[in-house]
Amino acid sequence: MAGHFLLSKEARDFGLHQVEELSTAAVHDFFALQRWGDTGTQACPGCGTIDKHYWITSRKQWRCRSIACARMFSVTSGTAFADHKLPLKTILKAILIFATNVKGISALALSRQLRVAYQTAFVLLHKIRESITCNIDHSQLEGTVHIDGAHVSGRLRKPRVKQLATKTQARDKIPADANPKHPNRRIVIVLRELYPEKGRGGKRTITGIAITEDWPAIEKLSKKYVAEGTIIHTDELGAYC
Numbered sequence: 310m311a312g313h314f315l316l317s318k319e320a321r322d323f324g325l326h327q328v329e330e331l332s333t334a335a336v337h338d339f340f341a342l343q344r345w346g347d348t349g350t351q352a353c354p355g356c357g358t359i360d361k362h363y364w365i366t367s368r369k370q371w372r373c374r375s376i377a378c379a380r381m382f383s384v385t386s387g388t389a390f391a392d393h394k395l396p397l398k399t400i401l402k403a404i405l406i407f408a409t410n411v412k413g414i415s416a417l418a419l420s421r422q423l424r425v426a427y428q429t430a431f432v433l434l435h436k437i438r439e440s441i442t443c444n445i446d447h448s449q450l451e452g453t454v455h456i457d458g459a460h461v462s463g464r465l466r467k468p469r470v471k472q473l474a475t476k477t478q479a480r481d482k483i484p485a486d487a488n489p490k491h492p493n494r495r496i497v498i499v500l501r502e503l504y505p506e507k508g509r510g511g512k513r514t515i516t517g518i519a520i521t522e523d524w525p526a527i528e529k530l531s532k533k534y535v536a537e538g539t540i541i542h543t544d545e546l547g548a549y550c
């Protein structure tokens with residue numbers, strides 16, 4: 310039986326030890342390859358000219374071949390990591406750690422792993438999030454799509470009272486739906502397209518934020534982000550029916 314994709318060999322194809330072994334030049338080439346799909350030619354972020362631009366070794370930058378532009382640019386120019394002071398290898402490690410910690414990682418934990426200051430790790434995490442946000446593919450999902458909502462900031466926290474005679478805390482007795490309309494409550498609705506191969510998991514995810522998990526909110530998101538003829542899987546909540 311096929312196991313979960315994250316347990317498979319393919320999910321472990323690139324690890325921290327491999328990044329550690331890469332030379333500075335190899336890391337630079339890796340970023341160039343990811344950005345332009347090629348290590349030989351670059352697209353100038355100023356004028357968009359795709360060419361083999363002049364490489365200036367001392368500055369680790371290219372100069373645009375277009376005489377009218379002649380802009381100097383690096384592999385990170387025009388991205389969230391532009392004007393970085395950290396080595397590219399540290400940035401690559403941060404991206405890898407961020408991507409493999411599926412439940413998220415705190416800036417403090419990242420700072421310890423990368424041996425950088427807390428503020429540095431904090432800014433790095435925000436830059437990674439910014440680059441994800443700026444590059445989300447908003448084209449419609451198709452095939453098989455799972456939709457579900459997560460309630461964030463649900464109920465007002467009731468003040469803890471002194472122990473009762475039974476030694477049970479009074480707050481524990483408040484029913485789960487006692488205060489369903491916290492003013493800050495938001496529903497993060499996730500629409501996730503699956504790979505057609507069984508067991509491979511999610512291919513692409515689009516998220517939306519709603520005030521309530523009801524049909525108008527879900528209909529709006531599904532009409533915008535899900536192609537017609539898609540098979541949708543949800544839970545038994547009435548809003549999805």
Ligand SMILES: [Zn+2]
Nearest residue numbers: 353356373378
């Ligand atoms: Zn240019």
